[in-house]
Amino acid sequence: MGLRRTVAVMVVATIAGCATQPATPDAALSDWAGGSRSLAKGSAKRSWEHQTFPGKVPTQFTRTRVDGRDAVRATAAASASMLRSSVRIEPAELANVRFSWKVPQLIAGADMALRDADDAPVRVVLVFEGDRTRFSPRDAMLSELARTLTGEEMPYATLMYVWCNKREPGSVIVNPRTARIRTIVVESGSGKLGQWLDYERNIRRDFEKAFGEAPGALVGIGVMTDSDNTRSKTQAWYGPVRLAGQASAGH
Numbered sequence: 001m002g003l004r005r006t007v008a009v010m011v012v013a014t015i016a017g018c019a020t021q022p023a024t025p026d027a028a029l030s031d032w033a034g035g036s037r038s039l040a041k042g043s044a045k046r047s048w049e050h051q052t053f054p055g056k057v058p059t060q061f062t063r064t065r066v067d068g069r070d071a072v073r074a075t076a077a078a079s080a081s082m083l084r085s086s087v088r089i090e091p092a093e094l095a096n097v098r099f100s101w102k103v104p105q106l107i108a109g110a111d112m113a114l115r116d117a118d119d120a121p122v123r124v125v126l127v128f129e130g131d132r133t134r135f136s137p138r139d140a141m142l143s144e145l146a147r148t149l150t151g152e153e154m155p156y157a158t159l160m161y162v163w164c165n166k167r168e169p170g171s172v173i174v175n176p177r178t179a180r181i182r183t184i185v186v187e188s189g190s191g192k193l194g195q196w197l198d199y200e201r202n203i204r205r206d207f208e209k210a211f212g213e214a215p216g217a218l219v220g221i222g223v224m225t226d227s228d229n230t231r232s233k234t235q236a237w238y239g240p241v242r243l244a245g246q247a248s249a250g251h
Contacts, residue, residue, distance in 0.1 A: 051222075052081045059225050064237070066102060067196060071237040074122075074225035078232065082125070082224035089218040089243065091204075097221075099124045099161070100198040100239035106165050106190060107227055107234050112183055115176040119227045120162045121236045123183075126203065127220035130156030139180055154180065156216060159207055161199070163187040172210050182210040200244070218243075 052058040058081035062073045072083065101122045111117040132153065135143060143154035160183040167173065167185045175181035184206055186199055207215040221241060227234045 048083050048085045050081060051084050056080045056228055059227075066237050069100075069196065069239055071102075071239055072223070073235065073237050074223070075235045076121075076225045076227040076233065078228055080224070080226035080228040082123075082222045084125075084220060084222035087218055087221055087243065091215055091217060094203045094215060094218060096200050096202055096244035097124070097126065098198070098200045098242040098244055099223075100196055101163070102194070102196045102237040103163055103187075104194055104235060106163070106193070107230055107232050109230050109232070110165055110227075112162065112164065112173050113176060115229075117229055118176065119230045119232070119234075120164075121225055121227075121234045122163050122238065123222075123224040123226075124161040124238075124241060125220075125222040125224055126159045126207075126218060127155045127222075128157040128159070128207070129216040129219050131216075132156055136179070139178055142178055154178070155220070156180065157207070157211055158182070159184070159203075159210055161186045161201065161206075165189070184210055196239070198239070 050058070050061055057077065057079035059074055059076040059079045061081075061083055062075070064071055064073045066073075101124075103121045105121075107119050107121055109117055110119040112120060132140070132143060139154070146152065146154045158181045160181070162173075162183050162185060164171070164173070164185040165188070167188055169185050169188055171185040171188075173183040173185065175183070184201075186201070187197060203218065204215055207213075221243070223238045223241065225234060225236055
């Protein structure tokens with residue numbers, strides 16, 4: 001059961017496709033979902049799904065407006081789930097991702113470098129294809145177990161943007177379960193709690209910083225709020241997530 005639990009939690013973090021249920025109408029049809037699209041020419045509105053996980057209480061995602069912004073409120077109570085959307089952006093077309101969030105408080109005791117404290121009030125998650133023959137023996141085993149248990153292999157690479165309790169912005173955190181999940185801290189500490197923060201990140205540059213290699217195709221994007229490891233409660237708001245059509249000189 002310990003290994004099964006490890007794989008299940010890993011799958012939560014990597015948007016592998018287990019126990020997915022359709023998005024609620026609020027999440028799928030809201031102005032938030034309409035705004036969460038690629039800004040490239042000819043792009044269409046993406047559909048979003050609320051993905052739950054075996055043995056986990058789901059986080060609640062609700063459409064709302066906060067401070068004049070279309071948003072999704074995420075409320076977690078010892079829970080973990082995410083909103084996810086499938087995309088297909090080839091490596092040569094990767095540019096920037098734009099997102100925003102508002103966090104009222106951090107999760108006491110959370111530490112994404114520790115297996116039993118790996119929670120976060122906000123995560124923006126990007127999933128990439130790649131050559132799985134390059135997996136380490138451990139990651140190859142985890143990928144095969146994920147396929148056996150969920151019907152999908154572990155993604156080649158998963159990059160997350162998070163708000164961390166204490167690490168400096170720009171820090172890279174390697175997931176304690178698999179090196180194929182890496183996190184870039186974009187906000188840290190309590191100084192900016194309770195306000196909307198907007199970000200634009202260069203996907204290729206961040207992937208190369210985190211993994212030390214060029215990215216493959218971007219195939220999935222999600223937002224995730226989880227508090228299952230610390231058995232705590234947390235709440236946050238997400239603005240629309242957009243994939244920009246052109247890279248910029250910013251972060």
